[in-house]
Amino acid sequence: MDNPAIARLDAAITRVENAIAARRAADALLERRHATLKATMAQAVAALDTIIANTPEPEAQG
Secondary structure (H helix, E strand, O other): OOOHHHHHHHHHHHHHHHHHHHHHHHHHHHHHHHHHHHHHHHHHHHHHHHHHHOOOOOOOOO
8 A cells, every 4th residue: 555645755855866966967067167267267367467468668757
């Protein structure tokens, strides 16, 4: 004989497990996006550093 309460508990456990799996996938995606953004920003800052280093100082007016 099946117990409806046990069936509901099993369904709830399945929903929780699915939510955990979805959260882990979302966390992994966010981690990859963060790494990509960090690398892109490092390249942008390096490019700005190069531009600043190669820009001559303005001559003093006096």
